[in-house]
Amino acid sequence: MTIHFEAAELTARRAAACRAARARGLDGLLLFRQESLYYLTGFDTFGYVYFQCLVLTADGRMALLTRAPDLRQARRTSVIDDIRLWTDADGATPEAALRDLLAEFGLAGGRLGIEWHAYGLTAAVGQRLGVALDGVVTLEDASDLVSRLRVVKSPAEVEHIRQAAALADNALDAAMAEARPGAFEGDILAAMHGAIYRGGGDDPANEFVIGSGPDALLCRYRSGRRRLDPEDQLTLEWAGVYRHYHAAMMRTIPVGRAREGHRLLFDVTAEAMAACLEALRPGNTCGDVFDAHARVVDAAGRRDGRLNACGYAMGATFAPNWMDWPMLYAGNPMVLEAGMVFFLHMILFDDAAGLAMCPGQSALVTETGSVPLSRHPVDLLVAG
């Protein structure tokens, strides 16, 4: 068995989920988000790319419905005892298998919360499931139920995130050792990911962002690597990942020398980062953090160069997305609490000059404020 939390902690998490379900008048939960399955049972897989559901009754019974390739995986990585399989075949109906399972669990006629917002539960599969369960149970969207529990981290989770943050720092060191005029972007990626795997870490839930030259203004991965010019700029966004817990970081690194435009942008982003860290405290909202960011950037006359969000929560996430709930955007009323972890990205572009400056780091909300999780300060790195 390879489970990264004490059984008692997993039991307490499930008890909390059951309490939350009962508080909503639900007889049970149909869980499809891999984040939820991992959080509640330890189950660690990418098998959610096909139909996979954890049934958790409000009184704490549970069963997993999955495919054969995940049978041993569930036995080895989770505390789930009751594992049911559905078989690939033309016209296979895992939805019918789920309906039968619900009947067996005495849930027919009941009111169930369901995670409709799960990457593995596409709209197509959701429609078939809705038909199969129509008249059998009443379904109510509960996509947020486990996410709301996950957002405040336990001490054991914070420890995993600290490990992830250390791996992210190591990846930056590895990048800086490779980045120089003429360096190949692929070598930089190899060094960064290598630092994480060699430290016992995991794949990130989405690709690292790497872009140089004009593509330093992108904030998504794309295929196709280039060599750095003698004078260049390199934007990197990456995460250390440990036990699937992410701690993201971001930098734009001038290559050869920092241009005056880079320095001007950096000053704005550094001030915005300080303002965000100040705003990231219990009692404030996610919207307050975004406002702190926007106020600094807009006052500097750089409004056109910023995005409409300046970060998001970090947690144990699975492909295709490490951006956990909630996000830091204008007006988001979510109230911050100690134990939450956020990635703060001060993404700023000067489109006319073709320049980027994007410092980012992850920070833990404490009882009294927040603390960055990285040992690297946010300063203007230049790759010699």
Place this chain on the structure above:
Amino acid sequence: MTIHFEAAELTARRAAACRAARARGLDGLLLFRQESLYYLTGFDTFGYVYFQCLVLTADGRMALLTRAPDLRQARRTSVIDDIRLWTDADGATPEAALRDLLAEFGLAGGRLGIEWHAYGLTAAVGQRLGVALDGVVTLEDASDLVSRLRVVKSPAEVEHIRQAAALADNALDAAMAEARPGAFEGDILAAMHGAIYRGGGDDPANEFVIGSGPDALLCRYRSGRRRLDPEDQLTLEWAGVYRHYHAAMMRTIPVGRAREGHRLLFDVTAEAMAACLEALRPGNTCGDVFDAHARVVDAAGRRDGRLNACGYAMGATFAPNWMDWPMLYAGNPMVLEAGMVFFLHMILFDDAAGLAMCPGQSALVTETGSVPLSRHPVDLLVAG
């Protein structure tokens, strides 16, 4: 601009999609699968983790609806001129923005094909979209339309897949250079991914599988790395990835020495692989390939140790899943054609003995049969 195909090829692909749409009586397509967006326009992003839709009218007009972080990405990586943005906000309704866009394109009252089966279009988002478009357009599931075009590869695509296969071979060499008694699994992963990044390749659409000891019988990734025992077994499943085109491989590598049980399993899987390559030919079905696999394994009395599928198509796929359509399982009526590429995995376990043997390789369907894409033969590797 970074686009990995000639504009003329992209234009021809869109023309084929429009023809297919018209043949189904559709006035246009609402495309949500990142595989489709990349295939038709070059657009290369992980922005599909949020609401993102390409509207393609049956007469060839198109517009992309996405978020601000993907504006520059779409300009740099795609041939899409018309890019519309929706903004994050509490209660943001990209669905309403899409409805307005359809009206602007003269599609109100029309019949549209939609990719309901897309990881980015979760059931929750699909339900909201269905409500927003109810009475505005008639929607018909067209999740398979572009996939059916993608399954037969163009010469340019085959060239990318050959590059991917070479990177996969390099990754095996890198793994064998690290694998030995006492080696740390994380170092092996670092070496394999490093070989791919350094060769200009991409992240895989799902994690590589790595498992040793009892976990050599898993066929999913899980977090948590160990060191190899003096006598051990190491199962690896990985893909070379180039321009997002995947060429997967798989091996179980005895460590220290091969046990007799490994050799017995290997003989069965090698015979099954030969039978599958023989069955993988134009005119046969996907089900025929699975039957070839099952016949060999079952005749050897190993039925309990096999899975219900023995492979799937390879193509340009995005997280969380590199398993492209179609899959090789019993009775799948899909007819094979030249230009298709499949990963054939002969996954075989001996649960009682705790042994695995899982050779796998990717192969191209030719006019007369099939050819493996790897330079590595399927033989029994042992890590000294």
